[in-house]
Amino acid sequence: MSSHWLSRSFILLAMVLSTASLWGQGGDPAAGKTIFKNYCGACHNKDMKTDMTGPALGQAEEHWAEYPREDLYVWIRNSQALISAGHPRAVELWEKWKPVQMSPFPNLTDEDIENVLAYIHQEYTKEPVTAGGPGDGVPVEKADYGWLYWVIFVVLAVVAMVLSRLIAQFRYLNELKAGNVDAQKPAFGQMFRSKAFLTFLTFFVLAWLSFTVVNRAINLGRQQGYQPEQPIKFSHKTHAGLHKIDCKFCHDGARRSKHSVIPSANTCMNCHRAIKVGSTYGTAELTKIFASIGYDPTTDSYIENYDQLSNEEIEKIYTKWMRDQYMVAHGDFDALGETAVKRQWEDVVAALTHGEEDAKIQGPIEWVRVHNLPDHVYYNHSQHVEVGGLECQTCHGPVEEMDVLRQYAPLSMGWCVNCHRQTEVKAFKDNPYYQSYHRLHEELKAGKRSKVTVEDIGGTECQKCHY
Numbered sequence: 001m002s003s004h005w006l007s008r009s010f011i012l013l014a015m016v017l018s019t020a021s022l023w024g025q026g027g028d029p030a031a032g033k034t035i036f037k038n039y040c041g042a043c044h045n046k047d048m049k050t051d052m053t054g055p056a057l058g059q060a061e062e063h064w065a066e067y068p069r070e071d072l073y074v075w076i077r078n079s080q081a082l083i084s085a086g087h088p089r090a091v092e093l094w095e096k097w098k099p100v101q102m103s104p105f106p107n108l109t110d111e112d113i114e115n116v117l118a119y120i121h122q123e124y125t126k127e128p129v130t131a132g133g134p135g136d137g138v139p140v141e142k143a144d145y146g147w148l149y150w151v152i153f154v155v156l157a158v159v160a161m162v163l164s165r166l167i168a169q170f171r172y173l174n175e176l177k178a179g180n181v182d183a184q185k186p187a188f189g190q191m192f193r194s195k196a197f198l199t200f201l202t203f204f205v206l207a208w209l210s211f212t213v214v215n216r217a218i219n220l221g222r223q224q225g226y227q228p229e230q231p232i233k234f235s236h237k238t239h240a241g242l243h244k245i246d247c248k249f250c251h252d253g254a255r256r257s258k259h260s261v262i263p264s265a266n267t268c269m270n271c272h273r274a275i276k277v278g279s280t281y282g283t284a285e286l287t288k289i290f291a292s293i294g295y296d297p298t299t300d301s302y303i304e305n306y307d308q309l310s311n312e313e314i315e316k317i318y319t320k321w322m323r324d325q326y327m328v329a330h331g332d333f334d335a336l337g338e339t340a341v342k343r344q345w346e347d348v349v350a351a352l353t354h355g356e357e358d359a360k361i362q363g364p365i366e367w368v369r370v371h372n373l374p375d376h377v378y379y380n381h382s383q384h385v386e387v388g389g390l391e392c393q394t395c396h397g398p399v400e401e402m403d404v405l406r407q408y409a410p411l412s413m414g415w416c417v418n419c420h421r422q423t424e425v426k427a428f429k430d431n432p433y434y435q436s437y438h439r440l441h442e443e444l445k446a447g448k449r450s451k452v453t454v455e456d457i458g459g460t461e462c463q464k465c466h467y
C-alpha cells in the first residue's frame with residue numbers, strides 16, 4: 001500500500017470519526033487527543049473548522065447522524081465491507097474519494113472511537129484563544145509628535161529673531177543717546193548675523209542632532225511593521241494558518257534555547273519531500289529549497305557530491321523537473337512553458353546566489369532577518385514559551401494570517417516591562433521553584449493579593465534583561 005494511499009485512508013478515518021462528535025457518548029477528550037494526533041493530525045486542522053489536506057472535521061457529524069452508531073464503527077474497522085454492502089453513506093464517501101481506500105483499523109475499540117469524537121467535539125466547540133500580553137496583543141501605535149516639534153522650533157525661531165531685532169534697536173538708540181550721530185539704524189538682515197540668533201541656531205542644531213542620535217539608538221531593532229521580501233515566498237498564512245503547523249515544529253529552538261532558530265532546509269524537507277509542487281506558485285518557490293539542499297524531486301533522492309556540481313549541471317537537473325511538471329499541468333511543453341521555466345530558473349539563481357562573492361547555488365538559504373534586538377538585550381525564548389507558557393502570537397502577532405511576515409510588536413523596553421507588570425506567574429502556588437517567596441505565599445493565603453505577576457518576582461529588575 002502506497003504512502004499516498006495510507007494518508008488518504010487516515011483522512012477518511014478522521015473524517016468519519018468526526019461525524020459522530022455531537023452524539024455525546026461520554027468519551028475522554030484527553031485520550032482522544034493522542035489518537036487524533038497519531039491518525040488524523042497530520043492531515044486535518046486542529047481547530048476542526050478549516051480544511052487542510054483533509055476536510056474540516058467539526059461539522060461532519062450530521063452525515064452519519066441518521067444511521068445507527070454501529071454503522072460508524074463498522075466503517076472505521078472495515079470500510080470496504082460497508083461499501084460492498086451498499087451502505088448509502090459508505091457509498092457516498094467512496095464515490096467522493098475513490099480510488100483511495102481507507103485502511104482497516106480492526107484494533108480500534110468503541111472506546112477509542114468515542115474518545116476521538118469527544119476530542120473533536122471539544123476542539124470544535126471551544127472559544128478561540130486570543131493571545132494576551134502587552135496591550136492585549138494589539139500593536140502599540142506611537143503618537144506622532146513631529147508637528148509639535150516644528151511648532152516649537154518656529155516659535156523659538158520667531159522669538160530669537162524678535163529678541164535679536166530688539167537688542168539691535170536698543171543698541172542703536174543707546175548710541176544716539178550717547179551722542180553718536182554716525183550710528184546706523186540696524187538693517188533687517190543684520191539680525192541673522194547677531195550673536196543671539198547664531199547662539200539659538202547653534203543650540204537648535206545640537207539639540208536636533210542629539211535627539212536624532214538618541215532616538216535612532218533607542219529604536220534599534222524596533223522597526224514595527226517592517227516587512228521585507230524574502231528569497232523564498234514562504235507564507236505563514238498557508239503553513240501556520242491553513243495547515244495549522246505548530247510554530248515550534250519549524251522554530252524548534254523556541255522551546256529549548258534562547259533563540260527560536262530559523263529552520264534549515266532539512267526541516268522543510270520533512271514535508272516537501274512529499275509535497276513537491278506548491279498550491280500557489282507551483283514549482284517556482286519549492287525548487288529553491290530543492291536546489292539549495294541538493295534534492296532531486298524527479299528521482300526522489302539527494303544528489304551525490306552535489307557541492308561539486310557546476311551551476312550549469314544543477315540547472316539541467318531542475319529545469320528538467322520544471323518542464324516535466326509544466327507538461328503534467330498543461331499537457332504539452334510549448335513556447336510559453338519555455339519562457340516560464342526560464343524565468344523560474346533565473347529567480348532560483350537570484351534567490352540563492354549573491355554576486356561574485358557567493359555565486360554557488362548550493363548552500364543555506366539566506367533569509368532576511370525581521371526581528372533584531374540590540375546586543376545588550378537578553379531575551380530567552382524557552383523561558384517565555386516553556387516556563388511562561390506564552391503563545392508565539394503574544395509577541396509576533398497573528399502570523400497565521402500573514403503571507404509575508406512582519407514585525408508586529410514595537411519590542412521596546414516599555415512594552416516588555418508592561419508585559420511583566422501584567423502577566424501572572426503560572427502555577428506559582430504549586431511550583432517548588434517559587435517556594436522561597438514566603439511573603440507572596442502568605443499574602444495569597446491571607447487574600448491580600450489575587451495573583452503574582454512577573455514584576456513581583458523581580459521581572460522588572462534591570463539585570464534580568466541587561467547583563
